[in-house]
Structure formats: C-alpha cells, structure tokens
Amino acid sequence: MSTQEIQGDQLRGHLESLILAILEKSPSHGFQIVKQLEHRGEGALRLREGTIYPVLYRLESAGLIRAKWDDSEEDRRGPRRKVYSLTRKGTRRLAESREQWQQFVQVIGGILGATV
Amino acid sequence: MNIELMRIVERAVRPVQAGQRTKLRMREDLYQQIDQIHREECGTQEDLEAALAATRKRFGDPSALQRELQATVSVPEQFQSRIDDWITTRRPGESSLRYAIRLAVAVCLLVTLAMGICFGFCEVALGNTRARIIWPFLAMLGPIFAANTFLIVLCGQFALRTFQWDKRRIRLVNRGRFAAACTVVGATLAISMRLLWYFADPQYPVGRLAGAFPFAAVTGIVLFLVVLVLSSDELEQRRRWDSLRIENE
Numbered sequence: 001m002s003t004q005e006i007q008g009d010q011l012r013g014h015l016e017s018l019i020l021a022i023l024e025k026s027p028s029h030g031f032q033i034v035k036q037l038e039h040r041g042e043g044a045l046r047l048r049e050g051t052i053y054p055v056l057y058r059l060e061s062a063g064l065i066r067a068k069w070d071d072s073e074e075d076r077r078g079p080r081r082k083v084y085s086l087t088r089k090g091t092r093r094l095a096e097s098r099e100q101w102q103q104f105v106q107v108i109g110g111i112l113g114a115t116v
Numbered sequence: 117m118n119i120e121l122m123r124i125v126e127r128a129v130r131p132v133q134a135g136q137r138t139k140l141r142m143r144e145d146l147y148q149q150i151d152q153i154h155r156e157e158c159g160t161q162e163d164l165e166a167a168l169a170a171t172r173k174r175f176g177d178p179s180a181l182q183r184e185l186q187a188t189v190s191v192p193e194q195f196q197s198r199i200d201d202w203i204t205t206r207r208p209g210e211s212s213l214r215y216a217i218r219l220a221v222a223v224c225l226l227v228t229l230a231m232g233i234c235f236g237f238c239e240v241a242l243g244n245t246r247a248r249i250i251w252p253f254l255a256m257l258g259p260i261f262a263a264n265t266f267l268i269v270l271c272g273q274f275a276l277r278t279f280q281w282d283k284r285r286i287r288l289v290n291r292g293r294f295a296a297a298c299t300v301v302g303a304t305l306a307i308s309m310r311l312l313w314y315f316a317d318p319q320y321p322v323g324r325l326a327g328a329f330p331f332a333a334v335t336g337i338v339l340f341l342v343v344l345v346l347s348s349d350e351l352e353q354r355r356r357w358d359s360l361r362i363e364n365e
Contacts, residue, residue, distance in 0.1 A: 029148075030145065030148075030149050031148075031149055031152040031153075048174070048175065048176025048177070048180075048181070049149060049150075049153060049174050049175055049176065050128065050146060050149065050150070050175045050176040050178075050181045051176055051180075051181060051184055052149075053142070053145050053146060053149070053185070054181070054184035054185050054187065054188050056145075057185075057188040058188055061188070078148065078151050078152065078155065079117070079144065079147055079148040079151055080148065081148050082145060082148075
C-alpha cells in the first residue's frame with residue numbers, strides 16, 4: 001500500500017506534539033526541525049515550512065520550549081539562527097501528549113477496526 | 117539580504133497587528149528560514165527563477181501564514197500596537213517632517229488635555245482657585261512640549277542617518293552631524309526650561325538659575341544619546357523592512 005501524504009489540517013492538529021518530540025532528541029533550529037519531521041515521517045509529512053514558526057511562538061509563550069541565538073556559527077554564511085530546546089514543562093507536556101495519543105489510537109482504532 | 121525573499125516574508129508579516137519588536141522577530145526568524153530553503157533550492161534547481169519558485173512553494177502562502185502569525189499575538193499587544201500605530205510609530209513612506217509634526221500635535225493635545233483636566237479638577241472639585249495664578253504656565257506646557265517633540269524627533273531622524281549598519285554592527289560615520297544634532301537637542305531643552313520658568317513666574321530673577329540651563333542641556337544630550345544608541349539598531353532594521361514595496365499595497 002502506497003504511503004499517502006499527510007498535510008494541511010491533518011498535520012496541523014498534531015504539529016505541537018511532533019515538534020516537542022523532535023526537540024526531545026536534541027535542540028534544533030527551525031530548518032532542522034522541518035528536515036527532521038520529513039525524515040522521521042519517511043516522506044509522508046508535507047508542511048509549508050513558514051508555518052512552523054507560529055507553532056514555535058505558541059510553544060515558547062506557553063513555556064514548553066526556549067529559544068536562543070546560535071553563537072557557535074559566527075563565521076557561517078547567511079543570517080543568524082535561533083536554536084530551540086525543550087524545557088522541563090515541555091518534557092512533561094510531551095509525556096502527556098504521548099499518553100493521550102495512545103488512548104486516541106486505541107479508541108479510534110477500535111471503532112474503525114484498523115490494525116495497529 | 118535578498119530583496120525577493122524579504123518581500124515574501126514581508127507579505128506575511130506587514131499586515132500582522134503586533135508590536136514592532138514582535139514583528140522584527142517574526143521577520144528575522146522567517147527570513148533565516150526562507151534563506152536556507154532558497155540556498156538548498158539553488159543547489160538543486162536549473163536556474164535562479166526556478167529556485168525562487170520552489171522556495172515560494174516550500175515556504176507557503178504568505179496570507180495563510182499571516183493569519184497564523186496573527187493568532188499568536190495576544191489581544192493586549194494587538195490593542196497596544198493599534199495605539200502605537202495611530203500615535204507614535206512612523207508610517208511606511210512617511211517623511212521625517214510629517215512624522216515630527218504628527219507626533220508634536222499628538223503630544224500638544226495630550227499634555228493640554230491632561231493640564232486642562234488637572235486645572236478643572238482643582239477649580240471645580242476642590243474649589244481651589246489658586247491654580248489660576250499659574251494658568252499661563254499650564255497653558256504653555258502643551259505648545260512647549262510640542263516644540264520640543266518636533267525638534268527632538270527631527271534631530272533624532274537626522275542623527276540616525278549618521279549611523280551605518282554593517283552586518284550585525286552599527287557604527288557612527290559622521291561625528292560632526294551627530295554632534296550638531298545633540299547640540300540642538302540640548303539647546304532646545306535649555307530654552308524650553310527658560311521659557312517655562314518665565315511663564316511660571318515672570319518676576320523670578322533668571323540669574324539664580326544660571327546653572328540649571330546647562331544642566332538641562334547636558335541631561336537632555338545624555339538622554340538623547342542613550343535612547344538613540346539603544347534604539348538605532350532596531351530603527352535601522354525597521355527602516356529596511358518598511359521601505360520594501362510589496363504587491364497589492
């Protein structure tokens with residue numbers, strides 16, 4: 001069965017949790033987060049890359065992630081970049097999201113009769 | 117910075133109702149993202165036009181992005197930014213003279229209104245008629261503050277042009293003009309202080325205040341310098357983005 005692309009509203013509802021999961025592995029800047037999402041989604045995730053920033057701003061104002069300028073790249077070409085990392089509150093929220101997702105999959109999967 | 121990429125970002129950010137610092141942050145974040153996308157596409161596409169088209173597609177629709185960015189701005193910040201846009205922020209394309217006049221008129225109205233309320237409160241609510249003695253002073257506060265605002269804003273705009281923004285640093289390139297702007301600001305404040313004192317008490321011997329006028333001038337220059345240096349980087353960045361012409365404006 002071919003893999004269908006997941007994009008738009010399907011993706012939008014889960015993007016916050018996905019970003020928290022990416023940042024759990026290591027701090028990243030916006031471009032790397034998008035690349036990681038596409039890589040770990042095995043090409044099935046397609047998002048408009050600009051839209052990641054409103055999500056990052058929401059996560060930052062909720063205290064789930066923090067941002068700081070990447071000073072280690074003084075000599076690199078191009079504008080300076082911000083690196084995002086998970087806070088403790090973000091780690092707790094990610095754990096809650098995983099539990100909710102497990103429950104969601106069990107309930108919906110049971111109704112749909114989909115195999116897991 | 118690539119002007120075409122800046123335009124794409126600005127189409128998303130300019131209509132957002134938010135504080136100027138928030139918008140600058142949005143512009144910087146989005147620009148560095150689109151710049152990286154463009155660099156990647158330049159390495160894989162046939163030519164620059166194809167790379168730009170691919171960049172636009174990957175980045176997404178600016179109007180949809182603008183709505184999502186707007187949703188991240190709190191209601192109090194939106195309200196404050198409307199007030200700022202109306203009164204204090206220089207509008208894109210607005211000349212220095214027009215901006216200085218608009219700000220001076222706003223200051224005059226606000227100060228006169230505030231003094232009028234205080235004066236009326238003393239007279240009517242407290243029944244205190246002694247405030248009538250200093251009514252010339254209260255009446256002149258608005259125009260004098262307005263004149264100060266007009267001159268300081270013009271000097272500030274003039275002084276900002278003596279700075280040059282180079283990558284991430286700002287440096288002073290014309291010390292003479294900068295010194296002239298600071299001198300005018302100092303003189304403005306000293307003269308204003310003299311005028312206010314005259315309206316407060318025309319009989320008061322001015323000689324006793326001889327030391328106060330240079331003090332007002334020096335204090336004014338120091339404050340002007342501090343504000344200018346602290347805000348010059350931000351003002352220069354805003355000028356670069358505000359001067360962009362984007363379609364459908």
